[in-house]
Structures are given as structure tokens and as C-alpha cells.
Amino acid sequence: MPHGGLLSNETGAALQQVRTEPIQQRSAARLSGLLDAAAAVVDEVGFDRITTAMVAERAGASIGTVYRYYPDRVAVLHALHERAVVRFRQRVVDELGASTLTSWWDAVDCVVTAFVGLYRTEPGFRIVNFDDRHGAPTADAVADADFFARRLADVLVNEFNLPAGAELIFRLEVAVEMADALLARAFHTDPVGDERFITECRLVLRDYLDRFYSPQALHLLAALS
Amino acid sequence: MPHGGLLSNETGAALQQVRTEPIQQRSAARLSGLLDAAAAVVDEVGFDRITTAMVAERAGASIGTVYRYYPDRVAVLHALHERAVVRFRQRVVDELGASTLTSWWDAVDCVVTAFVGLYRTEPGFRIVNFDDRHGAPTADAVADADFFARRLADVLVNEFNLPAGAELIFRLEVAVEMADALLARAFHTDPVGDERFITECRLVLRDYLDRFYSPQALHLLAALS
DNA sequence: TGGTCACCGAGTGGAATTCAATCATCTTGG
DNA sequence: CCAAGATGATTGAATTCCACTCGGTGACCA
Structure with missing residues (x-):
């Protein structure tokens, strides 16, 4: 899921x-x-x-x-999920503040590091992978789906001059889905997280985004406009 | 998940x-x-x-x-899952037979096509995304996890001379996780599947695998051994 | 016509959820 | 500063819902 x-x-x-x-x-x-x-x-x-x-x-x-x-059992899970997400965001900004960022890649790296760190230390953090799938399409599922992608897009636009727009947000949504899947897989059985999947996750993210937002690509993009 | x-x-x-x-x-x-x-x-x-x-x-x-x-409720879901997987495999071989394959990429493409096709037509196909997550780590969860990756690896090795081995299997496992996530996202709300995510899925898979198994990369690899 | 195979659906038990009663903490008029 | 209400917080027995069982009944077969 x-x-x-x-x-x-x-x-x-x-x-x-x-x-x-x-x-x-x-x-x-x-x-x-x-x-x-x-x-x-x-x-x-x-x-x-x-x-x-x-x-x-x-x-x-x-x-x-x-x-x-809480109105029912799953509401408790939702609340736990929310809290995990909030703590995750906090961890990301901490991480971002503590690192010296030389390119957008460092920011993405921080996000992965924060996620992995919490998976290892925060009790019940696996709840972030909880998504109760209803048959009836959840009303605002899409609306909140790309929230984190938008957030991250803002950072990348403001700090590293990536070109703002729907395209960047979509790319980040894709990146988030992939990262989510690979990191969840890393922790699926191994409580410490299978390093192979973690490093591969970083690699995949970088390659994927590099394709569009590497310095060369950006340079090319700038030349065209 | x-x-x-x-x-x-x-x-x-x-x-x-x-x-x-x-x-x-x-x-x-x-x-x-x-x-x-x-x-x-x-x-x-x-x-x-x-x-x-x-x-x-x-x-x-x-x-x-x-x-x-069925012994219990989840057994029904397991059975449905199995049936979906069987039909998926059948669809893949049909698809492979009907297409002219010029490179491993065509095979991967067929897999995506088969998956998307079934998501659109097979009732309840979303069950393929079912994985009952126990707290107690499922005994053989890992054992059967890479089954499909192994299967696919066999095909790619035999038909397109990709180098067999644990590395290829791992790469395909990663690819499967990513594809799974992106395609599930494509169908998360849209019953027909969001084309953006589907095409992006194909793109990502190709780029990821190309990195290791493009003709050039393979050539290089051959030269080294 | 006996012997399985299939099927039924009321019954059992456990977990989810409700709710009326009770306790704890505020707050307000004196 | 201190009673009483007033309102928030807590409780747990009672209820409802749902997975799962099992003894009984009909359907097929030899």
C-alpha cells in the first residue's frame, strides 16, 4: 500500500x-x-x-x-499515525538545520536519514505505513496525498532554486512513493533496517531526481527559457 | 505496504x-x-x-x-490473492508471447502492461497489494518475498543474457517494490489508473535497470571479466 | 439404502462500542 | 477563602457486531 x-x-x-x-x-x-x-x-x-x-x-x-x-479503534491508529508524521517533520527540520547543505541532494538525504532514524528509535513508528484502504475512495485522500511533496518542493525551490511548479511536485510525489516502499521494505523484517535497501533508496532517489534537476539539467533548462 | x-x-x-x-x-x-x-x-x-x-x-x-x-477470514483473502497472482502470471506469459521482444526492456514493459491491464479489468485485483502485516515477523516472509523477482530474473537471464546472480535478483526486488508502489498509487483513487504514474513507472524502471544492464553497461561488464 | 459429500444457520465467544452512574476539577457567589 | 453547583473525566457492565463452530438435513453416489 x-x-x-x-x-x-x-x-x-x-x-x-x-x-x-x-x-x-x-x-x-x-x-x-x-x-x-x-x-x-x-x-x-x-x-x-x-x-x-x-x-x-x-x-x-x-x-x-x-x-x-477516539471514536473508534482505527481513529487511535490514525492519531498515532499523525503524531508519527509530526515528529518526522520535526526531525527533518532538525536534520536540515544541523547539516550544511550544498545542494538539493543533501536535503533529500536528510529526509531519508530522518525517516530511518525514527524507524529505529520511535516506538510504533511503523504506523507511518498504515493506510486503511476503504473501497469507497476516501474523500480527500488525494488532497492530502501530496502535502509532504509540496512542503519539500517549497524547500527545494527556495533554498536551491529548483523550478517551482506542478511538475516538481509530481516528481517529488513519485520520489516519496518510491522511498516509502523501499524503506518500508528495508524494515519489513529487519528491525534495524536492511542497509542494502536503504542505500539503494538513496541511490534511486538521487538518480531519479538528477535526471531532471541535476546542475546540468537545470542549466539546460535555464538556457531554454 | x-x-x-x-x-x-x-x-x-x-x-x-x-x-x-x-x-x-x-x-x-x-x-x-x-x-x-x-x-x-x-x-x-x-x-x-x-x-x-x-x-x-x-x-x-x-x-x-x-x-x-477456508479455515478463516484471512485465508479467503490469501486465496483471492493467490488467484490474482496466478492470473497475473498467466497474463504476463500471454503478453510476452504476443509481443516481439527485442531487449529485456520489452519484457519489463510487458509485466507493467499485464499488471495495469488486470488492475483495470479483474475484479478485486487490488488484493495483490494485500500483505497481512503481523507484529511477529512472519516466518517465511522473506523467503517468498523475492519469488517473483527470481522468476523474472530467470527469464531475463535466459532470454537476454543478463548476468545471473544475487545482484540481479536484488535489483529486481527493488524494481518490483518501486513498481508496486507507483502502480498502486496510480490506482489509489482513479479506477482507470492515473496515466502519469503509470508512464512514470515505466520510465523509472527502465532508468533504474539501464544503469546496470544497458547494452553499454553489459559490454563494460563483459570486458572486465 | 447406506455412506459420504455439501450445505445450512442458530449458537458461542471474544472484541468493539455505548452509556448511565460516579469521581475530579473548576468556578462562582457569598 | 469556602461551599456547592457545573462541567470535565473516568469507569465498567451491558450491548452489538462479527468470526467461527457444530449438530442436523438434504444431495449425490455405489
């Missing part, structure tokens, strides 16, 4: 995600506690064997409490 | 897949009828919302009949 990996939107996140916005401060702790519990359970039994009871018990709460915050 | 797409194994297929081998001829019809029903339901509600009752009703059978042939 493609998509769902690096991608997500922000607006739709809180949209009916949480039943009741936490008012008192203890609720916030409860909420993140529930997600921590869910993450732990995901690591233990996988995210289709998860039960609401497990999450509740692990969080030291009762079943009812889970349902106070 | 990675793997599971174009891949599958053959040995594990019939292994505990069907509870009772059909003895009388009407049973065979029942069996395929159940799978047809399952395929229809998959198209309607997606393959995680599917219920045994839905399949039974759709097939004009009772719950018990479903369980006469």
Missing part, C-alpha cells in the same frame, strides 16, 4: 480525530499516554492485532476512556 | 489454503464462486472491511459454506 508513508495533511488531522478537545491539563497527559500505549502495543503485536482493551490496560485507563477521546 | 504486490510463492499457496479438497464437481464452482464474491466485496468495501457474512451472502451461500472451504 503506497501513500500514507511520509505524507499527511495538517488540517484534516484534528478534524474529527479527537472526540473531545482536552480541557483540563490531565487530559493532555491521558491523550499522549494513550498514544504511547498504542505505540507500544503496535510494536508488540502489530497494528492489526491491536485491541482497544490492550491500549486501555497499557495506559492504565479503562476502555471507556479510550472511547472518550 | 511493501512486498506482497507482484510477489508470492507457489509452495505455500495450497498449504492449508483450502480446508477440504473439492470432491464433487459442484464444489469447484462453489469455490470459485466464493472467490468471485470475495473479489466483488473487496471492490465494494475494501479488503479490511470485508466480513465472512458479506462473502457468503454475495455468493448465495451460508456462512458455514465459507468455513467449509
